[in-house]
Amino acid sequence: MNFRKTKHLVFVNDFLSLGGINVFISSLVRLIKKKYATQFECTLVVGKKRKEVQPRLLRDDFLKKELFFLKFNKRWQRLLEIPIAAFWTSFRLHGRKKIDCLILNNTKSSFLIAPWARIKHIPALLHCHNIPAQDIYFNDIERLNGFKKLKAILRAFCLWVMQAWVIFWVKRIIVFSRFQKKQLSRFFPLCWNKIIISRFGVDTRFFRPSNNRSALKKKIGFSSSELLVFYLGRFEPNKGLSLFLESLKRLKGLGLPMRVIIAGPEDEFLPQIKKQVVRLKLKNVIFLGKLEGKKKIAFLQAADLLVIPSVGVETFSLTALEALSCGTPVVANPVGGIEEILSRVGRRWGNGRFLITQKTTPLAFSRTTTQVLKLGSRQRKHLRKICRQTIVIDFDLDKKGEKLIKLY
Template sequence: MKLLSTGLGWNELQPGGLNRYFADYNAAMKEYGHAGLGLVVTESGDQLSTNLNIVEAASSGTPLIARMRSLKRMARQSVDAFQPEVFNPHFAPYAAMISRAVLPPHVPIVTHFHGPWALESKLEEHHRSPFMRESRYWVKKQVELLTYRRSDSFIVLSEYFRDILIEQYGIESHRIHIIPGAVEHEKFKPHPDRESLRRKLGVQPEQQLLFCARRIVRRMGIDRLIESMNAVVALHPGVRLCIAGDGAMREEYSRLVESLRLSDHVKLLGRVSNEELVEWYQAADMSIVPTITLEGFGLVTVESLSCGTPVLGTPYGGTREILGKLSADLLFKDGTSESISETIIAALEQRLHIPSREECREHVMQHYTWDRVADAVTQVFEVELEKRKRFR
């Protein structure tokens, strides 16, 4: 079938969980046999390089309202030229102006809910006054609701995000389908020679390498992870933590590392390429996911597991749902630095049930592959198409 989708940005240009999902999702749906057209927003001057049918619909350098209007214009053109059978938005604000007047009545709208945009923004706007935060939150939520109120059904990646859709947006549970995310397992796979890879990355043979890949913002819990390393290195001075990612809090967290005198043990790598990301997962002894809140799935969790590297994470949202099925010992008691350090130390001292690298990989192959996602999503589309046959 012909699928028109709208995303946020393009992962090769703007790395992030939603953008990576959108890119891999479009590739998987194409492999499954669908014809897709994806509309994304990129920075001015960036060139899209992909064999998928992805089009730049707007520039991220323009105001939000201008981007929304541009997406609407491109969607209207796509309806005429591409004649989609399903409209599948992945980022509510960019789809807010694509109303039923733009789409033929027989085209269902199946929305991927990747998280509460308004609430995520509110949590990061700590520099604003309480009044401004609440006002901006209310406006952004109304923008989201424009998309959600016209959607026929929803796809979420976890029970956690299903509950948010129900409780915060008033969506009926029968309209929500839980289809966990997936990983490009042919790319994210164990390295054939980990020791040589570790030498390449400067990891000493006796070192225990911890790795964390996160956007460097407050809700990701990076500060608590850094603080936890004080207790870890006191008992295990050979441990090294590398953190990949960029964001608003990077400079502050760099200063935190220095103030705690952890510079020999904790390194902020900044943004890394997709190829480098795979290598760090492969080389690590354990990955850490310290997210405090709004972890809807945790793509980094399955990426690490797919490389054969076990993951320790906070017992929230999608992280709990993924790791709890593998081993309860992989979950921290809570999101405090004390709990994080206690679990890391126990893992290093082999006092926990940590799955083998083979078991980690197998867990992904059983539950988080793109062929499973494409099949499940297609079934949702078919149901919604059947419901709208009466509009033809």
């Protein structure tokens, strides 16, 4: 990939704390730094709360930062503040150094930048990690009643209008799965010719299986004979952790030496989850809090199973890719793009739906979990090998990221 001059890429995001999007940006920038450091210059335009902890993303010297500080806390105030601040920061940045390509996200910060980029003839690509209007439709509207339901419908409509506005102005829309393309075309029928499927990957040298899992289990405080079932993520209702805990109640009688590890950032939903654990009398559940970096990788390597019990739509899952790259099987509900990932593992195993539940119910989840945990040591070793092989072949960051960079 040769260019006559250095291209200036600008990534735009609302918050430093938006996990999945920032992980994606961080991985992509790391790849650019490694392979195309002389051909690209990268800048991140992002909002930062005054007392927010600086994540690893900002510690990379290769990635220049343009921060706009967020003063307001209320949602309706942020609705105005973020688009204006992001636009003004990008406008000033373009005045100092010409922007060659804007990489936007499905967030408020894109609302004013997208039309400005078209007027200034700056190519703008939209990374569509999710569809906010769809998330509300599936996760909130169906379970609410009365005024709350009406409020959710109105919010979904407003988000749909905002997203349609951004989609109209951008040059290309990049999605990570066929499911995502199908859903986006369903909600925005006129954008189908702008959509490009470009599957993302993980750094297989960073996320790799442990050479000695038994020793690793002991190192992190568990017995080598215990089966570690790992959940990593947020505690929102659409993440389905409540469903997973209900399924654990059905696994009690199997007599498996199982330990359940739940890790994620503390939020307003965590107390409800802890109450449910007490109510169901689940004594083998451990809460670890937020895991990052090497500690997260150690738990992914040591785990015998990662569960993603989401009941809301999952357009893609970097966590699943990271676990599979570490050789850890993943069980998930059939709720979107994650199904495409796990079906590839399943086909190599001999059953395309081996790691995917039949329904989004506790019973179905417990059945799929049981069939994985009951595998013999030889079968389990073979499954771990298949998980790793699938990522190396189909989702390696160097291969997939390079295709993505060519679009810039």
